[in-house]
Amino acid sequence: MPDKANTLIIGGGIIGLLTARELVKTGQSVTVLERNKGVGLESSWAGGGILSPLFPWRYPEAVNILSAYGHKKYPKLAADLFRATGVDPEYVRSGHLVLNTEEYDQAKKWSREFSRKVSYNQKAQFFSRINNKEIARIEPEVAENFLNA
Incomplete structure (x- = not known):
């Protein structure tokens, strides 16, 4: 893990990963913390509006x-x-x-x-x-x- 990052994102689900992607595209350095062994292994109840209710x-x-x-x-x-x-x-x-x-x-x-x-x-x-x-x-x-x- 890097010593410094402009942004720390807690959670490597769809919202966390897409947020990190957008921030990196603007030149930010980002660290994503995820409690599981890998990112993108779970989904929440609604996927940040990407999935339908x-x-x-x-x-x-x-x-x-x-x-x-x-x-x-x-x-x-x-x-x-x-x-x-x-x-x-x-x-x-x-x-x-x-x-x-x-x-x-x-x-x-x-x-x-x-x-x-x-x-x-x-x-x-x-x-x-x-x-x-x-x-x-x-x-x-x-x-x-x-x-x-």
Whole structure:
């Protein structure tokens, strides 16, 4: 470990490592402290807004806005990391499938309201209810256990 650093980051998860990366790009010297034997071995509940909340209608608006920002920026980040490291992050653009939710009305209301607030993907179909046949087309491994999504 170096004797001096401009910045000390505690935690070598996604947030700590990406923060360190950005600081190094500005010329800062950075030390990352991690309690595990290696960095990037765990993930927290939300990945700093890069991952989607499981049930976004249950979260405050600020969390959903951060998530939308992360979704907008993630494809470029994945490509940049692949170019810089040669490690393929295996980014695949996909949707959000919720199976048999009892919160259908809440989900639909959230989708309608939130789609107006963020415009990171105007082509996105923010909400639709699908039947077992459509589930089978999208996710064949789980289709037989669910009537709708």
